Amino acid sequence: MIIRHIDEVKTVEWGNGLSRRFLLEADGMGYSLTDTLVRAGTKSHLEYRNHLEACYCIEGSGEVIDTEGNSFPITPGVMYALDKHDPHWLVASPHEDLRLVCMFTPALRGDEAHNLDTDEFSEY
Numbered sequence: 001m002i003i004r005h006i007d008e009v010k011t012v013e014w015g016n017g018l019s020r021r022f023l024l025e026a027d028g029m030g031y032s033l034t035d036t037l038v039r040a041g042t043k044s045h046l047e048y049r050n051h052l053e054a055c056y057c058i059e060g061s062g063e064v065i066d067t068e069g070n071s072f073p074i075t076p077g078v079m080y081a082l083d084k085h086d087p088h089w090l091v092a093s094p095h096e097d098l099r100l101v102c103m104f105t106p107a108l109r110g111d112e113a114h115n116l117d118t119d120e121f122s123e124y
Contacts (some may be wrong), residue, residue: 004028006035010110014092016042017097018116025107032108038062038098039089047087051104061101065089074098 002023002043010021036055038044055081065071067087072080077093082088097107 002029012111016044016092019102020107021110023107024110026110027107030105030107032102032104034102034104034108036100036102038092038100040092040097041094042092044090045087046090047085048082048104049085050079051106051108052083052085053102053104054079055100055102057098057100060091060093060096064092064099074100083107 004022006020006022010024012019012021016034017039019037021032022035023029023031023033025032038060040060048070055074057074057076059076060073061076062076063071065088074080090098
């Protein structure tokens, strides 16, 4: 059994927030579980070419925008899944941080972070 508290897990500055990584590849579960904070007012160009991701909003608000320009509001109780390695923009409300519980498969190593200093989608 694995028991972890948020104060004890690896925390990574991923580009526009923090990713608290509860489960990693080394844990042998086959997936990762993170508690991710997206800072208010940020817009992140993201793509996961090597992972599928599902995110469940537990606090705050924002939106996820696909490459067609379709915008989907994200509020507590909403889940979105990037089931086709979808490039997307993750936008946090200008008024509050967005907090997501995310699952990645296959599992993250733990040190992954985004490079948001480019016009391209940041990937890992």
